[in-house]
Amino acid sequence: MDLDRAMTQRRSVRAYLPRPVERAVLEQIIAQARWAPSWGNTQSWEFYVISGETVGRITADLQAAVAAGDDQRPDVEMPLEFPEPLMGRYRTLGMNLFELLGIERDDKEKRLAHYLRNFNAFGAPHLVYIAVRDGLTPYAVFDAGAAAYAVTLAAHQRGVGTCELAALVRYPDLVRRHVDFPAGRRLVIGLALGYPDPDHPANAFQPTRESLDEVATFID
Numbered sequence: 001m002d003l004d005r006a007m008t009q010r011r012s013v014r015a016y017l018p019r020p021v022e023r024a025v026l027e028q029i030i031a032q033a034r035w036a037p038s039w040g041n042t043q044s045w046e047f048y049v050i051s052g053e054t055v056g057r058i059t060a061d062l063q064a065a066v067a068a069g070d071d072q073r074p075d076v077e078m079p080l081e082f083p084e085p086l087m088g089r090y091r092t093l094g095m096n097l098f099e100l101l102g103i104e105r106d107d108k109e110k111r112l113a114h115y116l117r118n119f120n121a122f123g124a125p126h127l128v129y130i131a132v133r134d135g136l137t138p139y140a141v142f143d144a145g146a147a148a149y150a151v152t153l154a155a156h157q158r159g160v161g162t163c164e165l166a167a168l169v170r171y172p173d174l175v176r177r178h179v180d181f182p183a184g185r186r187l188v189i190g191l192a193l194g195y196p197d198p199d200h201p202a203n204a205f206q207p208t209r210e211s212l213d214e215v216a217t218f219i220d
């Protein structure tokens, strides 16, 4: 697939078929993602690809924590608010997505149900966690971000959908109950991964991007 096309056509997938992705394809995706750049080629990322019943155990615990209103306790500090114009973009995403899904502004029940689906990884049959060692600078998280994007593109190239999900790392201790990560790791991001459900309206969502003028300055 042409790289420009892949970069513009990849979308965050928010509904999956239950069919697992073949092990060989999972391995190809991660093998490809290893080619992401990193500070001094330190490759500070570690990938954990989770399949089978463990996925359901993790997502059940995450959803239960949300339903109980438990305090979130991510390994990497998360934003609570944004300055403008970022906050406006964030709100636009939510508004447009809810409109597409037919969720009214004041329909608290449906909003909560959608929020919970985040913690169910939107029904994906696989989770990919990207971890880095404790004690590294923020550039290790930067490297992990490059690796995460590489996973999304390598998956897209193979017809496999992904969604980077902060939701999957809001309660890292619950994930650790089910996955034996080495000690001293921070869970930076989790990704839902699987074949997209072509019939689900969420997968027709088209996010926007700011114009080039808005985000770029060219200095001659």
Ligand SMILES: Cc1cc2nc3c(=O)[nH]c(=O)nc-3n(C[C@H](O)[C@H](O)[C@H](O)COP(=O)(O)O)c2cc1C
Pocket (backbone or CB within 6 Å): 010, 011, 012, 013, 014, 093, 118, 163, 164, 165, 166, 167, 168, 189, 207
């Ligand atoms: C670090 C990070 C965390 C994210 N967390 C979530 C999330 O918890 N729930 C969600 O639906 N999407 C999440 N996303 C996906 C973004 O909403 C998505 O990338 C953005 O809206 C742009 O859409 P696109 O990926 O389809 O181009 C996350 C993306 C990133 C990079």
